[in-house]
Amino acid sequence: MPESQRPAVIAPVPAPVVEGERALLVIRELVAEEQLTVSVEHSQTTARIPLGRLIEVAVALRNDPRAAYEMPVTMTCIDWPERDLRFQVEYLLRSLVHNDLITLAVAASEDDEVPSLAAVFPGMEWHERECFDLFGLKIVDHPNLTRILLPDDWEGHPLRKDYVSFGEPVAFTHNLEWALSPQDRPEYLPGAIRGAVERP
Amino acid sequence: MTTLPPIRGDGTLPNRVPRQEGVPRIHPGGQGEFLDKIEVGEDLLEINMGPQHPATHGVLRLVLSLDGERVRACKPDIGYLHTGFEKSFESHTYQQCIPLTDRMDYLAPPINNLGFALAAEKLLGVEVPPRGQYIRVIVAELSRIASHLIWLGTHALDLGATTAFMYCWRERDKVLDIMEWISGVRMMTSFIRVGGLMADVPEEFVPMVRAFVAEFPARVDEYEGLLTSNPIFRQRTIGLGVMDAATAISYGCSGGTLRGSGVPYDVRKAAPYSSYDQFDFDVPVGVRGDVYDRYLVRVREMREACRIVKQAVEGLPGGPVNTSDRKVVLPPRAEIDNSMESLILHFKISTEGFRPPPGRVYSAVESARGELGFLMVSDGGNRPYRCKVRGPSFSNLSALSYMVQDEMVADVVAVVGSIDIILGDIDR
Numbered sequence: 001m002p003e004s005q006r007p008a009v010i011a012p013v014p015a016p017v018v019e020g021e022r023a024l025l026v027i028r029e030l031v032a033e034e035q036l037t038v039s040v041e042h043s044q045t046t047a048r049i050p051l052g053r054l055i056e057v058a059v060a061l062r063n064d065p066r067a068a069y070e071m072p073v074t075m076t077c078i079d080w081p082e083r084d085l086r087f088q089v090e091y092l093l094r095s096l097v098h099n100d101l102i103t104l105a106v107a108a109s110e111d112d113e114v115p116s117l118a119a120v121f122p123g124m125e126w127h128e129r130e131c132f133d134l135f136g137l138k139i140v141d142h143p144n145l146t147r148i149l150l151p152d153d154w155e156g157h158p159l160r161k162d163y164v165s166f167g168e169p170v171a172f173t174h175n176l177e178w179a180l181s182p183q184d185r186p187e188y189l190p191g192a193i194r195g196a197v198e199r200p
Numbered sequence: 201m202t203t204l205p206p207i208r209g210d211g212t213l214p215n216r217v218p219r220q221e222g223v224p225r226i227h228p229g230g231q232g233e234f235l236d237k238i239e240v241g242e243d244l245l246e247i248n249m250g251p252q253h254p255a256t257h258g259v260l261r262l263v264l265s266l267d268g269e270r271v272r273a274c275k276p277d278i279g280y281l282h283t284g285f286e287k288s289f290e291s292h293t294y295q296q297c298i299p300l301t302d303r304m305d306y307l308a309p310p311i312n313n314l315g316f317a318l319a320a321e322k323l324l325g326v327e328v329p330p331r332g333q334y335i336r337v338i339v340a341e342l343s344r345i346a347s348h349l350i351w352l353g354t355h356a357l358d359l360g361a362t363t364a365f366m367y368c369w370r371e372r373d374k375v376l377d378i379m380e381w382i383s384g385v386r387m388m389t390s391f392i393r394v395g396g397l398m399a400d401v402p403e404e405f406v407p408m409v410r411a412f413v414a415e416f417p418a419r420v421d422e423y424e425g426l427l428t429s430n431p432i433f434r435q436r437t438i439g440l441g442v443m444d445a446a447t448a449i450s451y452g453c454s455g456g457t458l459r460g461s462g463v464p465y466d467v468r469k470a471a472p473y474s475s476y477d478q479f480d481f482d483v484p485v486g487v488r489g490d491v492y493d494r495y496l497v498r499v500r501e502m503r504e505a506c507r508i509v510k511q512a513v514e515g516l517p518g519g520p521v522n523t524s525d526r527k528v529v530l531p532p533r534a535e536i537d538n539s540m541e542s543l544i545l546h547f548k549i550s551t552e553g554f555r556p557p558p559g560r561v562y563s564a565v566e567s568a569r570g571e572l573g574f575l576m577v578s579d580g581g582n583r584p585y586r587c588k589v590r591g592p593s594f595s596n597l598s599a600l601s602y603m604v605q606d607e608m609v610a611d612v613v614a615v616v617g618s619i620d621i622i623l624g625d626i627d628r
Contacts, residue, residue: 123595
């Protein structure tokens with residue numbers, strides 16, 4: 001590769017004090033202020049946008065030279081079963097040119113259709129398959145949406161909070177609470193939904 | 201950052217058949233074409249490579265579509281080593297998660313410990329004192345060397361060079377001796393804990409490390425003497441599995457796989473953690489992005505890691521190794537005999553653990569394979585509410601289909617070896 005074509009070196013740019021502020025410039029042009037929720041935790045910015053604007057914002061973040069978030073770091077899901085939209089889907093994008101990281105977040109329910117970003121970032125394809133596999137996230141327009149880690153005939157989605165993976169729930173006379181459903185099970189037992197029942 | 205000039209190499213060697221003209225490259229995902237949509241005519245043969253193939257470094261299965269001896273499509277099938285660590289994290293206290301992280305990237309466990317510990321420490325808001333940070337750096341860099349040695353040995357073995365394997369094993373054993381001396385365990389050390397270290401290092405540690413770094417650069421010269429200018433090795437690796445920088449970035453590659461394509465991205469430079477900004481080291485990058493460049497980058501990385509260890513061990517400060525926050529680390533043993541509060545704290549931390557305030561953080565370290573990230577969410581309990589592990593090999597392997605497109609089937613083992621995958625890291 002000739003010297004002129006080599007990509008920009010990230011390292012002379014020190015990481016910003018608060019990561020992701022650069023992305024907000026671009027996002028605010030596309031998403032109205034009342035639809036956008038910005039939170040900053042531990043100097044990292046999370047921008048929560050409406051589900052319908054996801055692809056548009058991701059393309060803009062990748063292509064806009066002010067942002068240039070061209071590297072898909074990862075995508076994941078956080079399950080909050082007590083919320084109306086239980087899945088917080090997060091996309092982490094990195095800008096090598098500006099040495100910056102932004103988290104795009106969308107909220108989705110089990111039935112919401114999350115558009116695939118595989119056409120924008122080829123690297124997102126496997127991460128989306130992982131979320132489909134382990135969370136049962138409904139992803140649409142994906143080139144090859146199959147289970148990636150678990151066998152194809154696996155039942156359930158293990159990383160959901162209501163999926164019991166530890167301890168056979170066998171009830172004896174001294175621990176009848178083991179026979180309860182995950183919602184009613186005390187917090188200290190495996191598979192319980194946290195905060196459901198206070199410990200006696 | 202000081203960036204080295206690009207690694208030497210003329211890039212031209214005879215006998216390398218160019219990619220066939222007129223055959224479109226297939227980008228699995230993103231570019232519209234996918235394996236299922238390729239017309240498998242009578243001249244395309246589907247074969248199975250793995251999961252028990254010795255050159256797949258674990259249990260990786262590749263479904264190859266062959267046109268004669270040329271690979272037209274490759275579909276990696278992973279998950280044979282899926283252990284559900286992310287689910288396990290949710291039912292273990294933070295300190296109990298550390299041994300689980302050892303088992304993910306099992307060739308460089310201390311770096312996994314470090315990544316998890318840094319994420320938890322950010323949530324807790326605690327800082328590790330300088331001596332603890334320096335020892336963390338030494339242990340992490342030594343394990344990076346050990347991991348690269350296994351990669352180099354097996355990569356050379358895949359290509360038929362058995363001698364390098366024996367040489368690499370010899371030096372790796374010395375690193376494992378040091379690990380055993382400080383932690384009692386050779387491989388799954390769990391030495392780096394949330395809030396500091398398992399214990400301070402014994403006094404023999406510094407002389408052992410000094411002896412190792414004094415000898416190691418000459419050993420790297422030995423490996424390079426076996427491989428770098430070896431005509432067989434060069435013919436099998438130069439110009440093979442080429443990936444340009446833009447493609448590597450779009451697949452989210454990191455580590456030697458990304459730097460081999462000429463992108464000098466290294467988490468230790470981009471967002472220095474654990475005192476890495478105090479050491480002088482270079483980030484080697486490749487020029488052509490082929491298998492040979494990735495080899496050169498990783499070999500050079502071993503030399504740089506050795507430099508870091510040397511600086512850290514010479515400048516090793518005194519003082520405590522653990523944070524002073526008594527809610528996180530156990531009180532010293534002598535104090536428990538005299539103080540009721542210490543005894544209570546010891547009991548509370550051992551049974552219940554600590555409770556970071558609610559929050560979310562993404563923390564990345566540079567593992568031997570690339571950017572190892574931990575996205576950790578706390579709900580105020582004593583166990584992580586969610587801990588997502590961004591394994592570097594996962595993203596690196598997703599670019600494999602691109603790299604082996606239109607290469608010979610016998611070269612697939614060379615390409616797989618060059619991206620240095622660990623299936624424990626991919627399947628988690």
